[in-house]
Amino acid sequence: MQANEHNITSDWLCSQRSFAHRIAAYPREAIAATKKAMDYSDTQITQGLLEEQYLFNQTRVMPEAQRRMQRFIDLGGQTREGELTLKRIIAQINA
Secondary structure, three states, X not given: OOHHHHHHHHHHHXXXXXXXXXXXXXXXXXXXXXXXXXXXXXXXXXXXXXXXXXXXHHHHOOHHHHHHHHHHHHOOOOOHHHHHOHHXXXXXXXX
């Protein structure tokens, strides 16, 4: 393996770990609902979207989801500046 291939592999592994840690920071219920919604990705678009909306509404009323949304708003997530620094805001919520 050449040095460049090693760097690509190392960078890929690092990005995958980072992605896994980001997912793990979310509430388990939200992760489960997302996985379930993906099960409908092969169905008719209308049925899939309706199921996704239903699952989203189920998670939206959970206390942890409400706490996180309030934190998002408190950090300015619904402002122009917040939209430009979304990665930072999400990191603060997940901290």
